[in-house]
Amino acid sequence: MVAFLRVLAMCGERAFIVARTAHDRIFHTKFRRDVVCIRETEELSLDIFMTCVARARLVAGQRTLVVLPSSEYFNHFLFQHRATIEDQGCQIPLVDEAIYSRLTNKREAASFFANAGISVPAEISGRAALSPPIVAKPLANVSSKGTSLYPALLLTKDDVHRFRQSNKCDDFFFQEYVSGDSIYLLTYLSSATRIELAWSQRNLLQQPDGKSMLLAEPSTFHESVLARQIVQLLRTSGFAGLGMIELIQNGDRTVFIEMNPRLWGPIQFCTDQGQPLLQAFIGDCLYGDPHRYIGINAGRRRPRYAWIGGLLETLASRRLPVWHGARLSWARVLIDGLQSDVYLRKDSWRCFFHELWQSAIKALHDRPHKN
Numbered sequence: 001m002v003a004f005l006r007v008l009a010m011c012g013e014r015a016f017i018v019a020r021t022a023h024d025r026i027f028h029t030k031f032r033r034d035v036v037c038i039r040e041t042e043e044l045s046l047d048i049f050m051t052c053v054a055r056a057r058l059v060a061g062q063r064t065l066v067v068l069p070s071s072e073y074f075n076h077f078l079f080q081h082r083a084t085i086e087d088q089g090c091q092i093p094l095v096d097e098a099i100y101s102r103l104t105n106k107r108e109a110a111s112f113f114a115n116a117g118i119s120v121p122a123e124i125s126g127r128a129a130l131s132p133p134i135v136a137k138p139l140a141n142v143s144s145k146g147t148s149l150y151p152a153l154l155l156t157k158d159d160v161h162r163f164r165q166s167n168k169c170d171d172f173f174f175q176e177y178v179s180g181d182s183i184y185l186l187t188y189l190s191s192a193t194r195i196e197l198a199w200s201q202r203n204l205l206q207q208p209d210g211k212s213m214l215l216a217e218p219s220t221f222h223e224s225v226l227a228r229q230i231v232q233l234l235r236t237s238g239f240a241g242l243g244m245i246e247l248i249q250n251g252d253r254t255v256f257i258e259m260n261p262r263l264w265g266p267i268q269f270c271t272d273q274g275q276p277l278l279q280a281f282i283g284d285c286l287y288g289d290p291h292r293y294i295g296i297n298a299g300r301r302r303p304r305y306a307w308i309g310g311l312l313e314t315l316a317s318r319r320l321p322v323w324h325g326a327r328l329s330w331a332r333v334l335i336d337g338l339q340s341d342v343y344l345r346k347d348s349w350r351c352f353f354h355e356l357w358q359s360a361i362k363a364l365h366d367r368p369h370k371n
Contacts, residue, residue: 001070002348003268005031007278011293013286016056016065028351044074046081053088066091066285069241069262072104076142093285095191095261099238103259106137106151107173113256116233118226120256121175130160133177136167137258143171151210151258153177178257180250182206182324183221186270187231188277190290191240198222198231199275201266201305205333206322207314213266214314214321215333216305218273221247226254242267242281268342269305271298306337308344309355316363 002025005015019026019038026032037055039048056065067090069075078085079097086092094100102108110120124134133156138149149171154160182203189196200222205215221227230245244264246257270277276294283292311333314321328336338344343352 001026001263002029002031002351003271003342004068004263004278005029005034006268006298006347007271008282010296010298011279011282013282015068016060018052018056025351025354028354029348031347044077046084049077049081049085050088053085053090062089064089064091066093069094071148072141072260072262073148075100075262091285093241093281095239095241100261102237103234103239103243103261105140106258107139109259110175110256112237113230113233116229118230118233118256119253121178124174124176130154130174132156132160134160135175135177136163136169136172137175138172140171153208153210178248178250178255180248180253180255180325183219183247183249183254184216184264184266185222185227185230185245185247186264186267186275186277187234187243187245188280188290189231189235189240189243190280190284192284192288193290195280195290196231196235197275197277197280198227199270199273199277200227201269203324204304204328205311206324207310208319208322212307212310213305214307214311215328215336216266216269217303221249242277266305266307266342269302272300272302272305272340274298274301302340304336304340306333306340306342308334308337308341309352309359311337312356312359313362316359316366318366 008015015034017026017031017035019035020042022038026035036059037052039052041048053065067078067085069078069092075094078092078094082092102112114120121135124130132154134154136152136154138151141149143149152163154163155177184201184203185198186200187196187198200219201216202219203213203216206213234243239261241261242263244260248255248257267278274297276297279293279296280290283294284290311321341352343349343355
């Protein structure tokens, strides 16, 4: 989210931010000045959403408000109430729900890409005899009860046992576990013009259980024939907007893992590498012109993406991050992190040190006590 706000400010535009709680990360950044209200409750309902829109209008006036599609849970909410929200003068820059679901629901997406001739992990049947390593993926990203569901890596028999104890297996399907280099193919496809932007990154270090990326470097995958094939496949499917396609490269095999047709975690890296995907998105949403801000860039290019706070949070929880491909020394990780950290910047340095402080408190609190 902070990455998007940085680019929005570079373009001379501003956001009208609704905070979920008074403890949100945004209050440790300079963008706290753009918070127009804090939700009365963490629960999200249409009434609460409309109250937030009314608060934003006190500052923004009566112009069209663009609602930023951020999380999977929030996007699901937007689809549920799209007509009502748009009737209130709001724009939701998401494709039709059928197209979105085809690309973001894990099983539908696997079938979609497989039918186009792109390799996907083999599906495993026979749940009674699940043999690790495997991956459990939700059939839908949001359950019938409205809770978000996430993939789970089941690498040991204990993982399988714990998964069965804490999840309803009927909500999941199972695929082979594919190891190798982790690649993000990052795209922006304009709905107003034929502009198609693509870039890629190679992920080096990740939080366990497939959570947030901690360290990444540039990749040349977006220059490949397969990358161009994927972009054209998305275009012909009717997709437009921001998208992140995760792939695993193992030798000559490149395997589709999943797609997020929305903002993704380490999107800051695009800006740091001079890739104007967000600029095109902002120009498209606000003016119907993806070229309007495409020449605006941050200036200094950072060699890698890093999130030191996420790494320390993982270690403070007494867990280890996951390496993709060759490992770097921890000294190298620290040096790169201090050069490229997503929050160690003049507009968010308070957030960086707050995360360090929170990790230190957690580590001390969870420290084993000697008898």
